[in-house]
Amino acid sequence: MTGYTVIDVETTGLVPERGDRVVEIGIVKVSDFGEIQEHWSTLVNPQRDVGPTRIHGITASDVRDAPTFAEIAPYVLGALGGRTVVAHNAVFDLRFLASELVHAGVALTDLPLLGLCTMQWSSTYLSAPSRRLIDCCTACGVELHDAHSAHADALAAAGLLAHYLDVSRFEPPWGDTVTATRKYAWPPYGDSYPELRMVHRDAARAAQRDDAWLERIVSRMPRSADYRVESYLDVLEMALLDRFLAEHEKDQLVAVATAAGLTRGMVLDVHGSYLEAMARAALDDGVVTTEERRELDHVAAMLGLRPGDVDAALRVATVAIERETPATDGAIATAGIVLERGDRVVFTGEMRRERSEWEILVRSHGLEPGGVTKKTKVVVASDPNSLSGKAVKARSYGVPIVTEASFERMFTAWTRGTA
Template identity: 40%
Template sequence: MGNGYAIVDVETTGLSPGRHHRVIEVAVVHVDFSGRRTDEWCTLVNPRRDLGAQHVHGISADEVRLAPEFAGIAGELAARLSGRVLVAHNLSFDLRFLSAEYARLGFELAASGLCTMELAGQFLGASSRSLTACCEAADVPMCGARSALNSARAAAGLLMRSLDRVGDVPPVRLNVPQVVNAYATQRRRAHIPNRDFLAERVEVLPRVGTRRYDEYLDVVDRALADGRPMEEELADVACALGLDAAEVMELHRGYFTLVGELTGGRA
């Protein structure tokens, strides 16, 4: 049956591991099958490259300089995931990055799990995709500061609200040497990003209702709200989700029409 749930969140240098973007922070929150939060763990990760949009994640070069590389936390992370059901908000996003990090080390992370973005839409009355909007709909407390740990805690809250309707999901099996209590580096403080006019409206955009489409548009939401370059990274995301050019074009047409309506042309 497994050991419960591992709710994961990652902060990254960008939106696509296919563009050599890396994990720079990872958090895991454990929840047992009764819905009790039993443990949590978080560390910064040194990506050995630039940190990308620092105004978005708030992680500085000084903070990651002495942090372990992913190889240094891979065993610890494997121990915290293995035997548990993997959970994340837009699971496909976090899973792509974690799979890419393990693949660099010669290991395969072949996992499925639960997506709280989907659970919140199905069971908790959330009409939007964002973690903030889903938590508001489900009356789940969420810290306003941005960090992998705060996001994982919020997703754990969404899971706990949904547990009575969650079916059987296979736990993660990771054939990675498991090292417990590897050293972790914490960020000095969680980041409170500037929430501008566009970011606030993107946060409440309605979901489409098709899982792959919402997974893709959630990444578009992040890119647009954060002011990130989009074209090449989104092409990689679309490919990873199995979306063809016609589907992407139709999604973009509907999405940016709606953004224009919500922002009055200020996007």
């Protein structure tokens, strides 16, 4: 009996096959009797921009001195050999794990990686309102602090695993998975191990997400009997945190759905269920405001649904509230920088104001947004330590990089002076 290794990763995006990388990993070793044997975590320098800080709370500054995945790869491999890999939404985490190991030069020949999914088994062992990690943990009394940090999420998933093992009297029904995973031929690491250098996030600095509205939505999502639907919905919720689906996020969702083997009809059913849950959240106070209706229409359009679907979702939500039943039974400026008209200004990364809004604004005052060149006056980034391609190029040219707040002060002072 060699036990389990629970993992959790925070990432720059949703699809590793399109260049998204791991920015944090948490690893917890658990015995076959649910006892935690060892646990560790570290931030990871993705050697690119860190992606949605609003979700994982990690900034470019946080990962600047963190190890790359290649540096920790031997220790990750050492935690996997002869054990069953476990994750909450294992399809997602194992795809990133495999991608990072291959990127680090590990010769994985048997893909996709196999593992045990605590999300998949949650409907067997829990009576939780949703398959979200926090709801599953609440249902069985497992503590989850600092959600969306890899260490906390991995420990929480380990707690779920221990609960499942206890309920099954340590004779769980996933024997075939255990046999297959523990026979997996992980490549040996023959070189000398580098020093294991770990960098941990400062929980006090972790970004706070304004997601109370989202929480009300996902808590009303019906559970699905199909694990593939649950896995897709978990990724959809992350993509919709900012209430907007960019084109690349749409492409990412297509890739996730394809990897999960979902048909177009199944995906539209999930989208319809999400819209109904959103309508239920909007009706919580008995009134759908003009802004809430506009947002419902906007989300419906993004999800490939029709305007009439919003009306139908509101009717279903109204009846559900009256009956106190679930909403649906369906599937689921810096000193020394002086701006002048004609100057090129470049924006990179996620900022408080949309990049397109900034570009329209500066263009209206005679500045030129665009790509980074040697003549660029300033690059504006959500974090001046950004590892985005634009920021890296700016540094090579000696172009100053400032925060959005600094540029806003600089720009406001300049526009007042030129008015």
